[in-house]
Amino acid sequence: xxxxxxxxxxxxxxxxxxxxxxxxxxxxxxxxxxxxxxxxxxxxxxxxxxxxxxxxxxxxxxxxxxxxxxxxxxxxxxxxxxxxxxxxxxxxxxxxxxxxxxxxxxxxxxxxxxxxxxxxxxxxxxxxxxxxxxxxxxxxxxxxxxxxxxxxxxxxxxxxxxxxxxxxxxxxxxxxxxxxxxxxxxxxxxxxxxxxxxxxxxxxxxxxxxxxxxxxxxxx
Numbered sequence: 127x128x129x130x131x132x133x134x135x136x137x138x139x140x141x142x143x144x145x146x147x148x149x150x151x152x153x154x155x156x157x158x159x160x161x162x163x164x165x166x167x168x169x170x171x172x173x174x175x176x177x178x179x180x181x182x183x184x185x186x187x188x189x190x191x192x193x194x195x196x197x198x199x200x201x202x203x204x205x206x207x208x209x210x211x212x213x214x215x216x217x218x219x220x221x222x223x224x225x226x227x228x229x230x231x232x233x234x235x236x237x238x239x240x241x242x243x244x245x246x247x248x249x250x251x252x253x254x255x256x257x258x259x260x261x262x263x264x265x266x267x268x269x270x271x272x273x274x275x276x277x278x279x280x281x282x283x284x285x286x287x288x289x290x291x292x293x294x295x296x297x298x299x300x301x302x303x304x305x306x307x308x309x310x311x312x313x314x315x316x317x318x319x320x321x322x323x324x325x326x327x328x329x330x331x332x333x334x335x336x337x338x339x340x341x342x343x344x345x346x
Contacts, residue, residue, distance in 0.1 A: 127154040137229045139163045141222045143170040145278030158238050165239035167218050168263035171211035171278040171290020175202045188334035195338040198274045201292035206282035211290030213276040214266035217331050237325040239264040264326050270317035300345035314339040
């Protein structure tokens, strides 16, 4: 890993999943400038269920969001040590592409993304909440109104280490967080709204993400 040059006169944006930060780019973190933005995405892995399957058939009609939400509850098994990540990677990435395009065309810079919180341990690990999801970073309902632990950690053959993992919360854990379905949908919607307003999720994607949560049976 190497830092982005500080003498460039064009916009540069770096978007990283959890594993990219911890296993590769932590020592090359650099501050945002008038020409540089870095987003570190909580709850993401370098590749995930969208990369592995869902994205190939996603026409943008909302079915992809429903499939991905389903994988939060019943995650995909690629014969890795754990089922693979079903997090918000591609929704945040789509917002990043949009923001970069606007930046290049109009000069309006993307929002500043908070950095993931890192513990002062050896080896270095991310600071996590009670459900096991990363703190800090660019957020999403997937980590702010969780139904699973989603991270960039996995092992096994082939590319398993890139696909992260998903560990669904138990019904008991879900009921403790969300006594009713409305409680869950409201928590999910509140996070979604904040991230749309903040520029980290596109409004068009927000509708399908909201529908996927509303049509779920969480906390059951």
